[in-house]
Amino acid sequence: LVIRDRISQTIDFPAEDRPAGSPDITVVVPCYCEAANVRPLVEALTRALAGRDWEVVFVDDNSPDGTIEAVREVARSNWRVRGISRIGRRGLSTAVIEGALSSSATYIAVMDGDLQHDETRLGIMLDALASGRCDIAIGSRHVEGGDNSGLANAWRHALSNGGITLAQMILPVRVGDPMSGFFALRRDLFVRTAPRLSGAGFKILMDLILSAPIKVRVEEIPCTFKPRLAGESKLDVLVMLQFLGLMLDKLFHGWLPIRFLVFAFVGLVGVIVNIAIMNVLRLSGVDFPIAQTGGTFVAMLVNFWLDNTLTYRDRRLKGTRLYGGLFLFLVVCSAGAWANIGIAQLFHDDGQTFDKASATGAVIGVVWNYAVSSTLIWRR
């Protein structure tokens, strides 16, 4: 009942004059397919931040459900509302970064666009910052009084706890809920940290704490994580892999680029696929060059798919661009593949085993693929 009340009927926003200058607080809301949640969230913020000088910026990645149109619709009658529309890119963390960097306010608050975060805690978080007690105020499910009942199931709880344990191993400060996506900080701290942010995946708070030029003092404000009412969660296995990538990146202080790590992983999968298919074909009596050709072709398809969904997730090709990309990938990589087959054949003639010859050819193919992929297929 309380929850239903949150999706109130369209209310008219109080007619207020727009003050001169930039607001004190920018609420940054990353959103993807949250059209139905935009207006209720603005209404909730209007109540929660009454008496404060605030604005909200929704950062949408060209959602097919028309989220940005929903934002514009509200913005037409409410100057506190802004939208940023990004085309051809995806990513929660980078959306938050761009939203925050578009602000001229003193404080930045970050919250989800699906009404799962308790906006009534924002005032307390902002007051904690204003008091100077902390550098980041975190809406936390894992302190006395916090609640995490909104996580969909036991599986999400287990994953969340695992992630927290991992995160706490490398964080310089104790944070009960490092995975929270609900927090606030001074904009100048954000701006100073921004050039060092990795921007990968969902965990912008971790990224901030690990990248900040100072040892940040955090204060956790107990919060309830509410169940999602409309739309669906975008967290999936790939997002979790990105989290591992972020942790590795920070452990090695940025010396290992995440994209390369992921690409190497994808390449390894390609090598395994290549060898497996080659052996299957060999066992069914196919000659080595043809078996290796078949293995390489299937590995190329698998690599293209994995690179598109994982390595270059933020530049993912869709629709006709997907087919164009695949075509280009196949054409250009075929040149590498022919060299690859030739090299494998040479090694084989040289008395190497099929596995070794095949693996050598495949590794050379992967290096070639990386050069082509980053510059031609998934270029910025």
Ligand code: GDD
């Ligand atoms: N612009 C943009 N681009 N926004 C995105 C993207 C994206 O690629 N992916 C997700 N979002 C938006 C969603 O629309 C939502 O407003 C917010 O980011 C969080 O995404 P959800 O998909 O709802 O995430 P969740 O509910 O599983 O995860 C939440 O809980 C985590 C803790 O368990 C988020 O708040 C996380 O930040 C939080 O850490």
Ligand code: MN
């Ligand atoms: Mn959510």
